[in-house]
Amino acid sequence: MISILEFLVRFAVWLLLAPLLPGLINKVKAWVAGRRGPPVLQLYYDLTRLWRKGVVVSTLASPGFIAGPAVAWVAVLAAALLLPLGPLGTSLSFRGDVILLVYLLALARFCTAWAALETGSAFEGMGAAREVSYAVLAEAAVITAVLTLSLQSGSLSLAAMLVPSAGAGAVLLAVGLFTVLLAENCRVPFDDPNTHLELTMIHEVMVLDHSGPPLAAVLHGAAMKLLLFSVLLVQAVLPVGELPPAAAVGALVAGVLLVTVAVGLVESLLARAAFRRVPLLLTTAFLLCVFALLVAWKGGAA
């Protein structure tokens, strides 16, 4: 009974709290720019409205155009449920679940890019091409971070490897993972979530033709992914699992809020990088993770 209740709580956290993050980021951006900005709960209103709306589908699109966002949303949710939430723990933990998490995010990427190509539009093709290309570097950085944590904890399940902090290389890992977070969640300097109309977009351009409930699924999935990466980053860096439950929850929430504010500040203070710089930035993130790995490997021996 308790386990079902716990599962429901975790489920609710992922589903209900996720749309809060984009609202907070927008609030931070508005605050820096001296505006009032949209309400923090704006995304909730948007999602409810979109869910009730009808859809306009391209004449070229197959049923995969609707199935793509649905499967991508399920994949992100499944990945999120594998991730432990501090003292709330995880719904399911087994050896090698971390690899499954990385590949579930890849499945979501496959489905999103597939749906983008359904429309036969050059814009969306461009976005999908960029998404899948830059993901190669992002995935290398993520797996290096996973390798670091696994080496640090001597374990291959998320629940165990996220308990201790990342040790001496924590700062390197934090900066590396934060950069990947920005890239994977279409934030500045990789992408600009405010516009949909420019040739320089990555993720946002892939969803140009979505409308109504499928767009709601896309937006909610994106919010969950942002929360997932924030939670992963916080738990990878802080020894959340070693704190007493109340402090752990506090640390987790504070960490996620800090990440959110940081994303908002980066977005306010930085300009989007030129496209040829994007691979360089991601390579930097990858190298930071590699250095964290070297610290974990050789630092542990010394």
Place this chain on the structure above:
Amino acid sequence: MTIGGMLAAAAGAVLLSLVASPRTPRCWLAASLAGTLAALAAAAWVLATGGAWEWRSVFLIGGENMHLRLDGVSALFLALVAVAGGAGAAYSREYWTDQAHPASARASRAWWSALQLCMGLVLVCANGLHFLIAWELFALCAYFLITLDGRRREVRAAGWLYLTASHAGTLALFAFFSLLAARTGSWDLGPMRERAELAPLFWLALFGFGVKAGFFPLHIWLPSAHANAPSHVSAIMSGVAIKMGIYGIVRFSGWLPTPPAAGWVVTTVGVASAVLGVAFALGQHDLKRLLAYHSVENIGIILMGVGFAMVATAHGQAAWGALALAGGLLHVWNHGLFKSLLFLGAGSVLHATGTREMSRLGGLWRAMPWTASLFALGAVAISGLPPLNGFVSEWLVYLGMFDAVTRPGAAVVAAMPAIVLLAMTGALALACFVKVCGVVFLGAPRSPETKHAHECGPWMRGPMLTLAAGCVAIGLAPFLFWPAVHAAVAAWRGTWSEVPAPESLTTLGLFHVVLAVLAVAGAAWLWRRAHRGGWARAGTWDCGYAAPTARMQYTAGSFAGIITEWFAWILQPERHEHRPEETFPRRAAFEEHTPETVLERVIQPCARAVMRVSAIARRLQHGRTHAYILYLILGLAAVAAMTLAWSQ
């Protein structure tokens, strides 16, 4: 019925199909499928019981007793031969009919049966001499299948390249088996790991079998042969025939001692093949050529598993070695299933549109919904995404490599870069298959050919469905297939038979089931929801573009452009462009072609150099008798001088 009986029944049925092949296609198909089932039953029996079957004849062939042996390793490959062979045979009934190909349909059936028989023989022969004979026959059968459509020049060229490369490999195998026989005193094969002096022979085997397996840089024959063969042949070549090379490497690294460096070399070769194979695939515009390069990638993943198992043997680390090997061997099955499926899907596209050029395809899902969905399933599987089979085997390889990292040992240095590169390979494969699916099946039709496309019939669809079902089954219930893989691992290294199944395999399977159910339910729910609020069709919005045409769509080349740019150092793409220049530009064109770099930049220049040197030597041969007499006299004089010098 014993295993021997089942194998005999399989061989008999295939021989019967060989007899029936010229006149009665139906009997041929029935006999082929019966043989397939019998072989599958024998393989399943061996894999389920974990035993080995051996048989020695009293009669002699070529002065040697027949020695047949079916153990876990060979049964694993035999099962793949049976499944993919049966699927391809049924597919060819509609794909390569007597009406459409009167000149070659009979030959197709006959060589197909012969190929099945020879591959089966290669797998069960445990005598070096007979193995070589079977190997050579198998290579020849494959040659005749590749060149079925021999009227086309590129098919003949591809066949010739295959035959040459294959024989270069066979030459190494001749040396390997004769040296082995010379040192052991017998052609008989079997476990002989205690004889350390045999270890250097492994290099010969690695080269000889590696040419057939097609790992980088020995893959030169593979892209053109797989692209130009009829699609059912491409499927068996890519799904099964190149696995014979893997079989050789696995077999003889299990039976013979290996040099200490062998594991590292195999791992390195595997990693290089995985990354570069997918990089080359991204640069291709020809659907089947692209799939062929993905075989190089997947052979690389298999070799990573096998290589780490060899490293683990050298370091006495049974636990993670067994995991890596199990992953590699399961990937043999998985790649056989989804690559056959993809090639059959590509054949269906080729059958319907008459072109393999991706820039001429597009929007095929409407005319070919079955092919499109099955190809998409294969694409998800080959990209190693959950919940399908490709992920399960890659996951096992990952587990093995992660364990190598967390346990102290020298393997850490190799495992860390291998893990990162395997992850990158996965992401690159995903990029490549998003490109293929998007360009071929989605969007608007790019050429008139695609407008008349039609769905394939039941004989082509059935085999694809069967292979897809295999992909789904291994993905959703991996624990059911673990005993089979474990039997092969135990046959490879007897001491590893105690390594238990990874306890999380069952959990992973259940997770996959839940994920699949949720994905289907989620899609259905969103579909209903989207229809409830009002459903309208309109032209692609595309930020308000007024008159889009099919030619404005993103092409395969532009989609892969970012990544091929990163790999330009090895892909060496050839570009021809006319930029639009004046105010009212007349003509603008851009063309890009990715050559087979190893073949065109390394092998062919070397071959040309050899030809030039030979041309000089050929001047000596001109047909003038008096000059020949002069050579004779000079030669005699030289011999005389040498003899005199020697005697003093």
